[in-house]
Amino acid sequence: MVTTRASYARRGTSSKVLVAAASANAAGPSPADRNRQLASRMREALATNKAAYKRLKHETLLFRQGEVSAEALQQQFALAFQSQASSLFLELAELLPSPQQRAQLLSAASRAGWIAPDEALGSRGELGVDSGRGGADEGVSDGWRPLNLSVSAVADQPADSVQPTSASEQRQSGVPSTSGAEGLELPPGVTDGESRPAKRSRREKKVEGRGGAAASAGTGILYWLRQDFRLHDNPALCAAAAAAKRAGGKLTFVYVCSLEEDGDDLETGTSWRPGGACLVWIEAALMSLDADLAARYGPGARIVFRRGAYLPELSAVAASVGAGAVYYNRRYEPAMTATDKRVAEGLQQQGMEVRSYAGLLMREPQEVKVDMTGRWVGHFGTLSPFMRACDRLPALPKPLPTPGSLPVADRAPAVPGSLPSAAALGMVRLPVRADGSLVDWGQQLRDAWDISEGAALACMDKFMSEGLATYEAARHFADARAVSLLSAYVHHGQLSARLLLHETVARGGRELSKTFSRRLIWRDLAYWQLHHWPQMAVRPMRTHYTGQEWNENPAALRAWQRGKTGFPLVDAGKFFESMRQLWRTGWMQQSVRMVCAAFLTEYLNIHWLHGCRWFHDTLVDGDLAINSMMWQNAGKSGLDQWNFTLLPTSSSQDPDGAYIARWVHELERLPRKWLHQPWLAPSGVLESAGVQFGTGPGCYPHRLTTEVLQDLRKENARKIAEARAQAPEWIDPGGYDMVVLPEGATVKQGGSKMRVFTKSDYRKLLSTAQST
Numbered sequence: 001m002v003t004t005r006a007s008y009a010r011r012g013t014s015s016k017v018l019v020a021a022a023s024a025n026a027a028g029p030s031p032a033d034r035n036r037q038l039a040s041r042m043r044e045a046l047a048t049n050k051a052a053y054k055r056l057k058h059e060t061l062l063f064r065q066g067e068v069s070a071e072a073l074q075q076q077f078a079l080a081f082q083s084q085a086s087s088l089f090l091e092l093a094e095l096l097p098s099p100q101q102r103a104q105l106l107s108a109a110s111r112a113g114w115i116a117p118d119e120a121l122g123s124r125g126e127l128g129v130d131s132g133r134g135g136a137d138e139g140v141s142d143g144w145r146p147l148n149l150s151v152s153a154v155a156d157q158p159a160d161s162v163q164p165t166s167a168s169e170q171r172q173s174g175v176p177s178t179s180g181a182e183g184l185e186l187p188p189g190v191t192d193g194e195s196r197p198a199k200r201s202r203r204e205k206k207v208e209g210r211g212g213a214a215a216s217a218g219t220g221i222l223y224w225l226r227q228d229f230r231l232h233d234n235p236a237l238c239a240a241a242a243a244a245k246r247a248g249g250k251l252t253f254v255y256v257c258s259l260e261e262d263g264d265d266l267e268t269g270t271s272w273r274p275g276g277a278c279l280v281w282i283e284a285a286l287m288s289l290d291a292d293l294a295a296r297y298g299p300g301a302r303i304v305f306r307r308g309a310y311l312p313e314l315s316a317v318a319a320s321v322g323a324g325a326v327y328y329n330r331r332y333e334p335a336m337t338a339t340d341k342r343v344a345e346g347l348q349q350q351g352m353e354v355r356s357y358a359g360l361l362m363r364e365p366q367e368v369k370v371d372m373t374g375r376w377v378g379h380f381g382t383l384s385p386f387m388r389a390c391d392r393l394p395a396l397p398k399p400l401p402t403p404g405s406l407p408v409a410d411r412a413p414a415v416p417g418s419l420p421s422a423a424a425l426g427m428v429r430l431p432v433r434a435d436g437s438l439v440d441w442g443q444q445l446r447d448a449w450d451i452s453e454g455a456a457l458a459c460m461d462k463f464m465s466e467g468l469a470t471y472e473a474a475r476h477f478a479d480a481r482a483v484s485l486l487s488a489y490v491h492h493g494q495l496s497a498r499l500l501l502h503e504t505v506a507r508g509g510r511e512l513s514k515t516f517s518r519r520l521i522w523r524d525l526a527y528w529q530l531h532h533w534p535q536m537a538v539r540p541m542r543t544h545y546t547g548q549e550w551n552e553n554p555a556a557l558r559a560w561q562r563g564k565t566g567f568p569l570v571d572a573g574k575f576f577e578s579m580r581q582l583w584r585t586g587w588m589q590q591s592v593r594m595v596c597a598a599f600l601t602e603y604l605n606i607h608w609l610h611g612c613r614w615f616h617d618t619l620v621d622g623d624l625a626i627n628s629m630m631w632q633n634a635g636k637s638g639l640d641q642w643n644f645t646l647l648p649t650s651s652s653q654d655p656d657g658a659y660i661a662r663w664v665h666e667l668e669r670l671p672r673k674w675l676h677q678p679w680l681a682p683s684g685v686l687e688s689a690g691v692q693f694g695t696g697p698g699c700y701p702h703r704l705t706t707e708v709l710q711d712l713r714k715e716n717a718r719k720i721a722e723a724r725a726q727a728p729e730w731i732d733p734g735g736y737d738m739v740v741l742p743e744g745a746t747v748k749q750g751g752s753k754m755r756v757f758t759k760s761d762y763r764k765l766l767s768t769a770q771s772t
């Protein structure tokens with residue numbers, strides 16, 4: 001086991017990542033030579049970029065002189081980088097020795113937006129994958145599952161690109177950041193519709209002033225769909241429909257696929273685009289919503305599907321349908337808020353009206369201010385003070401009904417350059433087998449879920465009438481017998497969190513279970529944390545934990561990802577070669593997620609960030625805010641570090657072993673008694689159950705570690721104590737860790753240091769570490 005001091009705070013540029021991606025895939029007689037070749041190709045490409053940069057700078061000057069339009073210039077940027085990246089990747093791919101490796105690199109490049117999807121699919125007919133086992137379900141190996149690259153194409157854009165694309169660029173360009181502690185700012189011209197719902201917009205007044213004639217920008221309204229694939233309780237949709245009716249214009253639904261802009265965070269140099277499983281979900285959700293819209297409101301409500309950068313795409317659609325306004329519900333991930341702000345400003349500069357609404361969360365992150373001065377209800381960053389702060393806010397508005405009618409055109413919108421369906425957006429990357437057939441790894445997720453708004457509402461109803469009453473006592477069982485299974489619907493905005501809470505209260509849910517409604521507020525807490533710690537997906541919130549030593553053990557990490565640790569409860573969650581749950585369904589119950597997270601961080605001492613990334617890519621509810629919060633807590637650098645022992649051998653989450661028996665098929669005939677620790681079973685029992693340990697087909701893996709688990713935990717705690725001992729300025733006299741309270745997070749203590757919950761073992765261990 002090699003131990004390194006991992007620093008996730010600094011990530012490489014896209015080029016470094018891509019060289020790493022390429023070299024990781026490279027094999028053959030001389031990996032070092034190949035790496036050198038790749039690096040040299042990359043240097044050449046960067047030199048080419050410099051030439052392009054000069055050319056584009058000239059174009060930018062022309063733009064400043066008013067000789068070219070912003071849209072035309074932006075398109076030139078997009079094209080320049082697309083074509084360079086494209087040729088670079090095709091060349092890089094040629095250096096790789098096997099078709100599989102070429103396909104892997106190209107698939108990753110396509111996902112990063114560097115090359116067109118058809119290039120990744122191996123139009124040259126050589127990028128096949130030989131699954132070795134035939135069927136799509138069996139034939140997918142995780143090398144083929146599209147994983148996120150750390151950085152995308154946009155990282156190499158020239159520094160004075162026309163539009164600032166990140167918080168750091170915005171600061172450089174003098175445009176204020178949306179992700180700072182000042183709170184969520186709306187760009188000039190963007191209106192928070194809810195704060196003034198009844199007022200007529202400037203555009204509407206202008207239109208009225210002209211006797212109702214269409215403004216130059218048009219009377220239509222674009223409804224910009226993003227993470228709100230629903231018709232019920234949709235504030236932006238209701239407002240857009242009302243405004244279009246008032247102005248006598250038509251409403252057009254548009255979805256633009258621009259994954260780079262949604263996920264690439266230039267501030268941290270990382271990419272958190274929706275993971276593979278979420279993309280499958282989004283594609284299916286869009287298809288279902290498109291069909292629902294047409295069925296309910298007629299063909300004019302069909303969604304216009306576009307692929308490309310948001311600003312030019314929205315402008316093009318608006319021009320085509322005669323829309324002068326864009327309405328949307330807000331999103332809260334750092335890259336998304338930066339993008340939305342930039343796009344809104346761009347639209348506004350073009351004379352469009354932009355209105356945004358709160359439809360994803362119950363509470364806007366910037367409106368919750370925790371009061372740490374009054375009666376103590378819990379440590380800063382935990383649920384209780386947050387709930388108390390929420391209780392001080394005005395009551396939540398009642399959920400909005402689904403609109404009975406919408407002012408849409410009689411015919412489906414015909415906008416040149418649009419794609420026929422969500423599937424044509426090519427969001428879900430499918431590898432190709434040697435025979436040219438596609439490996440549709442997403443099908444098993446589509447089979448496991450009904451991905452529609454109707455199913456979300458039905459699932460909520462079922463939970464309310466059947467699950468809620470048992471939630472309190474049985475929510476921790478691994479087989480999910482009492483939980484709602486609603487997380488993916490809520491994450492993708494197919495189910496309104498506000499409606500869910502409203503229904504819970506209306507059906508006496510607070511009396512039946514005090515925990516369920518708290519979980520919904522916990523979700524808001526995660527977004528509040530992300531708002532105040534925009535880098536929490538990559539950097540420890542307890543900054544002094546950055547220096548903690550983690551094991552760099554790719555083999556153990558891979559075994560954990562594949563569900564081959566030899567600990568059945570850990571493995572049941574996520575084995576992909578056969579039927580195990582995460583790979584098959586994209587979902588696991590919370591206790592199982594916790595067992596898996598604790599196993600990785602506490603027993604294997606592997607950085608929580610690896611687990612966070614894996615979950616982000618494989619969960620259908622992969623949610624940057626919740627996932628990062630939970631992994632930070634599991635890794636102990638979060639505000640609410642876990643203070644419980646999660647033994648992978650414990651049977652409390654699966655007392656009768658039914659969960660393991662269902663998902664770990666190699667053990668399905670083993671008597672329940674041994675299922676959690678099969679290595680203890682007598683050889684005769686193993687033999688009659690057909691259990692063999694090893695790596696061969698049908699064998700169950702040996703344990704990854706035979707060391708005493710409690711000793712491994714203690715070792716992990718020692719590493720934490722060592723990191724803490726290096727940073728006495730972050731420890732208070734009682735041995736508690738401290739964090740700086742972000743401006744705007746509390747009622748009046750912004751900028752000061754405050755203690756956060758710290759496990760008593762760690763407080764005790766600190767003195768030992770300090771004295772050695």
Ligand SMILES: Cc1cc2nc3c(=O)[nH]c(=O)nc-3n(C[C@H](O)[C@H](O)[C@H](O)COP(=O)(O)OP(=O)(O)OC[C@H]3O[C@@H](n4cnc5c(N)ncnc54)[C@H](O)[C@@H]3O)c2cc1C
Binds near residue numbers: 475483491597
């Ligand atoms: C390591 C780890 C990673 C996680 N990553 C995610 C993630 O990416 N996306 C995600 O939605 N949940 C995540 N969770 C939280 C939780 O496991 C899931 O929300 C829950 O299992 C979903 O199942 P359910 O809808 O049946 O939940 P229920 O128990 O029925 O809860 C109802 C709803 O409350 C919310 N909720 C539940 N638990 C939490 C929580 N701990 N924090 C915030 N909100 C919560 C969800 O919206 C959920 O749908 C993670 C938990 C752990 C331990």
